[in-house]
Amino acid sequence: MIHQISSSICLPNAASVQPSQISYTSSKSDARTKIGYHTKIPRRTHLESLQSGYLFPEISKQEAKHAQNNPHAKIIRLGIGDTTEPIPDIITSAMAKQVYSLSTVQGYSGYGPEQGNKEIRKAIAETFYQDMGVKENEVFVSDGAQCDISRIQILLESSLSAAVQDPSFPAYVDSSVIFGRAGNFQAETNKFRDIVYMKCGPENDFFPDLSATPRTDVIFFCSPNNPTGSAASKQQLKKLVEFAKANGSLIIYDSAYATYITDDSPKSIFEIPEAKEVAIEVSSFSKFAGFTGVRLGWTVVPEELLYSNGYPVIKDFNRIVCTCFNGASNIAQAGGLACLTAEGYKALRTAVGHYMENAKILVDTFASLGRKVYGGKNAPYIWVHFPGLSSWEVFSQILKKTDIVTIPGIGFGPGGEEYIRVSSFGHRESILEASRRLRKFL
Incomplete structure (x- = not known):
């Protein structure tokens, strides 16, 4: 099943609660039996309007599920845009x-x-x-x-x-x-x-x-x-x-x-x-x-x-x-x-150059596979088009076939459907390995 999600602000980490220990009721959800003590403070209406989970934690959940089902997989993370190179x-x-x-x-x-x-x-x-x-x-x-x-x-x-x-x-x-x-x-x-x-x-x-x-x-x-x-x-x-x-x-x-x-x-x-x-x-x-x-x-x-x-x-x-x-x-x-x-800024330019070289490798990889590729020139993100396909399905297939995490474009709004976002943040050996896997399996 393809998950269609819209994102919301992520909540702080909290203690894990079993479903049987708590229930939620609101004007916009099905009523459930009250269990235990409830305050008389209503949930803020606007928070009830948030859809599904925030995009990036949702990606992390999908990654964790894949890792659990494939314990020997060497996952390459090109999804969440987190930097990888050491600070100078x-x-x-x-x-x-x-x-x-x-x-x-x-x-x-x-x-x-x-x-x-x-x-x-x-x-x-x-x-x-x-x-x-x-x-x-x-x-x-x-x-x-x-x-x-x-x-x-x-x-x-x-x-x-x-x-x-x-x-x-x-x-x-x-x-x-x-x-x-x-x-x-x-x-x-x-x-x-x-x-x-x-x-x-x-x-x-x-x-x-x-x-x-x-x-x-x-x-x-x-x-x-x-x-x-x-x-x-x-x-x-x-x-x-x-x-x-x-x-x-x-x-x-x-x-x-x-x-x-x-x-x-x-x-x-x-x-x-x-x-x-x-x-x-x-x-x-x-x-x-x-x-x-x-x-x-x-x-x-x-x-x-x-x-x-x-x-x-x-x-x-x-x-x-x-x-x-x-x-x-x-x-x-x-x-x-x-x-x-002056010295600090110069050192940082080296890291930026590293990520942009990564971007070029990824752009060339997807282009060699016949895909329309955007970005990668003025930002560390590559925007890849898969016409006629659900972006969540593309995300799932890439993860399944290559053990590479990307981001489904629909998570960024309806205009992102049929696209995935690929981050160039990564160590060079990971980017090169990702390129080899993509060329082999896609």
């Missing part, structure tokens, strides 16, 4: 120095500024936004881009409408569901009623047809895109900014993969004139610095960005950060600052 010594040394200093009277520090230490905010502004007019006080350092996506959602009224690229990273839709702006899920279309899905496929160069896109209050946009690996051109982003200005919309721009861009595509929305009036940019150290487990990111909220009443959005975001967050780890920030030194 110059960066880990900076974190270690920070750790050891905490054991001294002179070096100990407790809470830091919720917005991030001044030094790293300044370094981020100068490294990534040079000549774009972004000031250090507009940079908010965080524990990662995905966390900031939800903090930004707190800014926005539940009544506001939203648009997403289709396909796109699941967190944009799922956080919109949780905050009450998605409406009911429509199983027949695999979409939420009140979200506009902007089709981004090869037929329109992976950029939405804005002339056919209805106005929404919020536009989530990721470039280079996860999962398709496509980066928007300067002309395309100029159209997006003009579209947002004409409609009075807000762009939430995710640039987490910007350091992988190899051509002249913009690395920031703020390369576009007037973007500071309509956009917030979210980014991360995770994929370019190997900080997926260290956790460090940032968000830029321009002073020029104003609500309809003229009040600066940055003031509200600052209040939310101060209320909901106590600041990024000072150890992680020390590592982030080391990433942005």
Whole structure:
């Protein structure tokens, strides 16, 4: 049976509970016999609207099931986009120095500024936004881009409408569901009623047809895109900014993969004139610095960005950060600052180059098998087309025949059906072995 899933925000790990020990009842589920004590607190309605399990834990479940059924299989993981190469010594040394200093009277520090230490905010502004007019006080350092996506959602009224690229990273839709702006899920279309899905496929160069896109209050946009690996051109982003200005919309721009861009595509929305009036940019150290487990990111909220009443959005975001967050780890920030030194940044470019060489190997492999392949040029993801086939079926067959984990495209939205996403994060020997298996069995 092919599983059709839509993703949801994953819940924290909890103690395992046997089905016989607990029951769940709600207005949207079948009533079951109450067992044991229940509070009188109703479940939040919007959480009931979340569909199935969050995509990546669901993939992990399928992998675990395959491993259990095939105990001798040597599984290659090209699914979840987790980095594999070691963090350069110059960066880990900076974190270690920070750790050891905490054991001294002179070096100990407790809470830091919720917005991030001044030094790293300044370094981020100068490294990534040079000549774009972004000031250090507009940079908010965080524990990662995905966390900031939800903090930004707190800014926005539940009544506001939203648009997403289709396909796109699941967190944009799922956080919109949780905050009450998605409406009911429509199983027949695999979409939420009140979200506009902007089709981004090869037929329109992976950029939405804005002339056919209805106005929404919020536009989530990721470039280079996860999962398709496509980066928007300067002309395309100029159209997006003009579209947002004409409609009075807000762009939430995710640039987490910007350091992988190899051509002249913009690395920031703020390369576009007037973007500071309509956009917030979210980014991360995770994929370019190997900080997926260290956790460090940032968000830029321009002073020029104003609500309809003229009040600066940055003031509200600052209040939310101060209320909901106590600041990024000072150890992680020390590592982030080391990433942005000339020597640290050069070392990181080596790792990025490694992943992009992996991408080329995988692109060439699927192309040799007669598949239409996209991505792999400006992002560490390869987007492979299997016309007429269910993406979950393709995922299952590849796992069964080759012991390789990929991601079914439908998990990124209805526009991802017939595709799989393949990650180039991996050690070179694993990528080469994956190439051999794919050429042999597909």
